[in-house]
Amino acid sequence: MVLLGLAFIALNTAIAYAAVGSKVISIVTGVAFCLAFMIVVRLLHRAMWLSLLSFIPGLFVLVGSVELAPDLALENRGVRQQVTVVDAEVAGKRHTFTLEGDDGPLDEPLIYRGSAPDYEIGDTLTVLTDPNGVIALKEADRVDSTAKLGSLVLGGSGWTFIALVAGWRGHVRRREGRFDTLVI
Incomplete structure (x- = not known):
């Protein structure tokens, strides 16, 4: 058993x-x-x-x-990128942050579900993105x-x-x- x-x-x-x-x-x-x-x-x-x-x-x-x-x-396969938060949208407890890297804006936003996000416009953070586009990007510290x-x-x-x-x-x-x- x-x-x-x-x-x-x-x-x-x-x-x-x-x-x-x-x-x-x-x-x-x-x-x-x-x-x-x-x-x-x-x-x-x-x-x-x-x-x-x-x-x-x-x-x-x-x-x-x-x-x-x-x-x-x-x-294993994520790409580490240094990004800056350039815009934020709030819908209830869902916060959507638009990110911009060295190569321009990222196609995928950073989504935070909760009442008090740790991110503000102008913050710089490191994220991991999936090159296949299957997994949502996450802040590198949270992986x-x-x-x-x-x-x-x-x-x-x-x-x-x-x-x-x-x-x-x-x-x-x-x-x-x-x-x-x-x-x-």
Whole structure:
């Protein structure tokens, strides 16, 4: 069961990297893998509480695998550019900043979702752009695949712990001759 969980993590991360332009695909497959892991825990070890508990590390697995791919792709193939903020538009909590580099204005704006952006007109910052145009540009300081990998490892560790607890629980119940389907 531990290997199954690790295979789900690796497979969803690979799917997210292959479909880096569309997060929907990796989110759908990630949710399916998380639900499959929950069902396997429930069917093999007859412990609904462990199955529901596996949802928490499943969230870390889902977020880590989906968010790791764009940051990793930008780190590997992204082009680092020094730009200046020349214009800003605000629509609710969506801030759109027009950027200008050494070669003129960039085709893609920097988008910030929130109430208090860190950028003002005239600020100079470093961004990473995707030469393929698949991934939205990001400020270079905000691209951190190590943090996403940490989330993925935390989720995988949680699934491993749950698999070990479920296996121990099943072993103890079989040794004591209790084969009923108690929830607890």
